[in-house]
Amino acid sequence: MKMEKEYFLSGKINEECGVFGVFNVEAASQLTYYGLHSLQHRGQEGAGIASANKDMIIRHRGEGLVTEVFTEKKLKTLLGEISIGHVRYSTTGGGGIDNVQPILIRSHKGDFVIAHNGNIVNAEKLKIELESMGSVFQCTSDSEIIGHLIQREEGSFEEKIIKALPKLEGAFSFLIMTTEAIYAIRDKNGLRPLSMAKIGEGYGFSSETSAFEIVGGEFLRGLKPGEMVIVTKEGIKSKNYTLATQNKMCAMEYIYFSRPDSVINSLNVHNSRRMAGKILAREYQVEADIVIGVPDSSLSAAMGYSDFSGLPYEMGLIKNRYVGRTFIKPSQQQRERGVKMKLSAMESVVKGKRVVLIDDSIVRGTTSKLIVKLLKEAGAKEVHMRIASPPIISPCFYGVDTSTYNELISTRLNEKELAKYIEADSVAFLTESNLEEALGENICKACFTEKYPTEIFGLLDKIKKEGKNE
Ligand code: SF4
Incomplete structure (x- = not known):
């Protein structure tokens, strides 16, 4: 499973x-x-x-x-x-x-x-x-x-x-x-x-x-x-x-989980993502030709980046909607190809272009690496990754699987090192205060800050000691 x-x-x-x-x-x-x-x-x-x-x-x-x-x-x-x-x-x-x-x-x-x-x-x-x-x-x-x-x-x-x-x-x-x-x-x-x-x-x-x-x-x-x-x-x-x-509403509800047409604490999810994209463009501009988003949760932020930067918003990645469940267990090599099955790069859109690629978050970095590779194979000249949330450095104890603690790539690599690892031309994240600007102050940001809004009964120490959270 x-x-x-x-x-x-x-x-x-x-x-x-x-x-x-x-x-x-x-x-x-x-x-x-x-x-x-x-x-x-x-x-x-x-x-x-x-x-x-x-x-x-x-x-x-x-x-x-x-x-x-x-x-x-x-x-x-x-x-x-x-x-x-x-x-x-x-x-x-x-x-x-x-x-x-x-x-x-x-x-x-x-x-x-x-x-x-x-x-x-x-x-x-x-x-x-x-x-x-x-x-x-x-x-x-x-x-x-x-x-x-x-x-x-x-x-x-x-x-x-x-x-x-x-x-x-x-x-x-x-x-x-x-x-x-x-x-x-x-x-x-x-x-x-x-x-x-x-x-x-x-x-x-x-x-x-x-x-x-x-x-x-x-x-x-x-x-x-x-x-x-x-x-x-x-x-x-x-x-x-x-x-x-x-x-302390979970910030990830806005960033990733919820549907864009949902409203949480009076804030529409699509609008909040679009605002995060605008802030990304304001803070981390780069010489580029087009902006694209990773479907579906990053499309609103990509639109926001385009709004602010003036770069054309393009459909550079297509999601294969019918990659569903299967009873065939994939091999390690097949798992690594997972993104390829799920996403396709539009060669006619990205070929020869300097691309700003918007994603909502980076967890292990494996997905990002595969997406950058997809775009480069399709002929993208440069890929600049912009992330519509801060780096994830800590596990969630409130019912969200943010992957195993020692797999969180941002606990080990800074932006430059991460760009090298995923083979992107540059990487930049929103800061904690940028996130508050987009979502307001009434949010839980513990997976970006390690500051939990409740007592966590020694769970973090336990995970750090064991190196895993499951
Ligand atoms: S730690 Fe992160 S994922 Fe968990 S509730 Fe807080 S913001 Fe959401």
């Missing part, structure tokens, strides 16, 4: 799950299916949908893409007007069907399901405590912890959740569903996005606002850090489970 992932994503950062849910809508599971389909870029390893019909929760989940896991027949069995779903890319706990969400918690007081985007940084500690008190875990994912914490509390279901949440540290956007309600929750640091919409007479929740468009929803607002929105037949209400909040 790991090999396959590296091959197809070719050394890029991997997204970490998406959640979607609807309340009080007809054929709720079908709407959830469409919502998840539009969040597919956030996780391709597993998908699941649960629906509530009268006093019963029905769930179906499987490994693979949303279209592979669900058939029309299967969706028709997920009856009811309440539904939540999840697309998964595995980090904590690894892959396997047991870790595909929503996670079902059985309780004599009523079953409930959980869909989680993010990562709990004190999961190990909590799990040991819970197991010593008799909790039995069904899977190795950290998301099940919240279920056990809720079950151990006293009071109404709502009170139990509110008592359990402050025990969690890290990043989480949760959708919790019972047969009567959906509880939508965002962590107190605001690290992962979660938004709500009106859908007819009902409501919808999603990791990204772009999913609302597809189901005919009207975007209402993003949830605030530390907020829990509860929707029942009686209506909708909001509560803060803590007032000790900060707004």
Whole structure:
């Protein structure tokens, strides 16, 4: 599985799950299916949908893409007007069907399901405590912890959740569903996005606002850090489970993960990338003929670079959209050719040209090296790489796979050395303050700065000692 992932994503950062849910809508599971389909870029390893019909929760989940896991027949069995779903890319706990969400918690007081985007940084500690008190875990994912914490509390279901949440540290956007309600929750640091919409007479929740468009929803607002929105037949209400909040939205949501048509904290993703590209052009000009972007996440920044520099924006790289999943395991040599299968250089565009190549980030440098090679083989005279984010020097503990720590190329090489390694004519990154200029100050930048917005319970020291983060 790991090999396959590296091959197809070719050394890029991997997204970490998406959640979607609807309340009080007809054929709720079908709407959830469409919502998840539009969040597919956030996780391709597993998908699941649960629906509530009268006093019963029905769930179906499987490994693979949303279209592979669900058939029309299967969706028709997920009856009811309440539904939540999840697309998964595995980090904590690894892959396997047991870790595909929503996670079902059985309780004599009523079953409930959980869909989680993010990562709990004190999961190990909590799990040991819970197991010593008799909790039995069904899977190795950290998301099940919240279920056990809720079950151990006293009071109404709502009170139990509110008592359990402050025990969690890290990043989480949760959708919790019972047969009567959906509880939508965002962590107190605001690290992962979660938004709500009106859908007819009902409501919808999603990791990204772009999913609302597809189901005919009207975007209402993003949830605030530390907020829990509860929707029942009686209506909708909001509560803060803590007032000790900060707004540290993951910068990578803007830079790479989210769809360009999504809005996060009132900022459109495409516009934020375009602004980053303009800043790159302002700070790192170079004599060139054209500017191109690596599809798809770097195209907006390439447009911004073109806006500011006046260089023509060209389509120099084409993505082969149908390089999908395969059951044939690639060899090392084939993996190295991964980019070639996924991207093609347009010889008619780049031949004889001095090219400014915009990419959103550099992780291991292997992808960049292959793209530069592709362009040079297609006849590009010079390739100047401009990166619409700062160098990644530290791992993420909040549910994003930024590769193994000792593989992060910017921990070892400066811009000049990196240019030599990837065989580009020059390389330049945005600085930390450039990034804030584009995205505002309310962001997490820990993978660029090693300054984490939460306690991380010795995880960084452990990784540095072991040289790996998995
Ligand atoms: S460390 Fe990086 S990837 Fe992780 S939440 Fe912060 S900005 Fe996002």
